[in-house]
Amino acid sequence: MVDLLFILVKIVVVFVALLLSVAYLTWLERKVLGHMQSRLGPHRVGINGLLQPIADGIKLFFKEDVIVTAADKVVYHLAPFIIVSTALLTIAVIPFGDAIKIFGHNILLRIADVNIGLLYIFALSSLGVYGIVLAGWSSNNKYALMGGLRSAAQMVSYELPLGLSTIGVLMQAESLSLSKIVQAQAAQGWFFLPQFIGFLIFFICAVAECNRTPFDLPEAEGELVAGFHIEYSSMKFALFFMAEYASVILMSALIVTLFFGGWLGPSFISCPAWCGPIWFGVKVFIFSFIFIWLRATFPRFRYDQLMKFGWKVLFPLSIINIAVTAVVMMR
């Protein structure tokens, strides 16, 4: 009974933290983009615009929900829920700390310690693309359809290197469980050094996975107006946005878990177990910042460049990475 209660508390705490950080990631993005373009970003609502996400949320909530007459109603309503639920569900297997003791209970700081954690994440993130494709198709709009199709093509190009780039890590950790991978890094040192190529490939693919610049082809403001979510308004639009930012946080969390030692701090600083979530949060913040930094810097890939890059550069590199890792480990 008490265990069940602890699990429920963990779920509530993690999801509230995730949704709050999603809200404040939008604020951070606008602020950082602003400063990188010599602007201030939001600064009117609250101190330094800190209440801006709340104002945005209230505004989007009270907007009129326009539904396209010619849309395929069921799919049209389903698409935002697919994308947002798959994006949020991935947090379940991400470990954000080691076991800590509260009131004499040993509590693992993760919602579910699944032994196929990484496969679970890849499965869900691939399902998330269905949300985009279906949203694009059901809106009965040529721009939305183009966005959806691009998303499908993009998924085919980057999901293979995304999966293959983690195999080096899996070989070294000898497990698919994310907490085991972190524990292996405690013993062997963080994986970003031996798996540097793998890390680079994974990072590039993670940016593509989140549909963010320079891989934001499905929404490409300049060409497709808003791409797949062009016909969505009100809270449905907000759900697409939430999914995008949630996947930024989750992909940062995954990069941190796989390559940067998850909840582990630097080895020269000794810290009790409750430090884990703090180290984890700091690292996730750094990678979320890099996501925003990339958006502020780089222009969008052209459609054929993305395919070429995915198939001719990332895919062979990730296979070479696996081969080299295998050879080095066999010696």
Next chain:
Amino acid sequence: MIEKTIKGIWALLIGLSVTVKFFFTRPVTMKYPEEKREPYLRYRGSHILRLDEKGKEKCVACCLCATVCPAQVITIEAGEGNEHEKYPVTFEIDMGKCIFCGYCVEACPKAAIIMSQSYELAEYRREDLSYDKERLIKTGK
């Protein structure tokens, strides 16, 4: 091929360094209603009709400004004062049409019309953009 790749990655890093440089420099944004830009000395804002030391308007209603005005926004009605001098009974400038070229200031032989530095000229109603004599005098005070 390898040289091209290295050059490409180097270019990406340069791009990232440019954005991070601007991230740490001061933004150029001015929080407008709270902080206002100080206009330059020769800034041409809304007009002022000047008064002489006796408190009467300097304008002698010669209508040179109205003649030279390219946008034809100045309307003057001349009249005779107590000491038989000529003075403007009405002097109106339609700020909605004024192009702030400053020709009226140059044309004025008595230096009666000058331009202030005020640039916050927005009004809620179109009629309020037509400045009459009292308002033009008041701008100078």
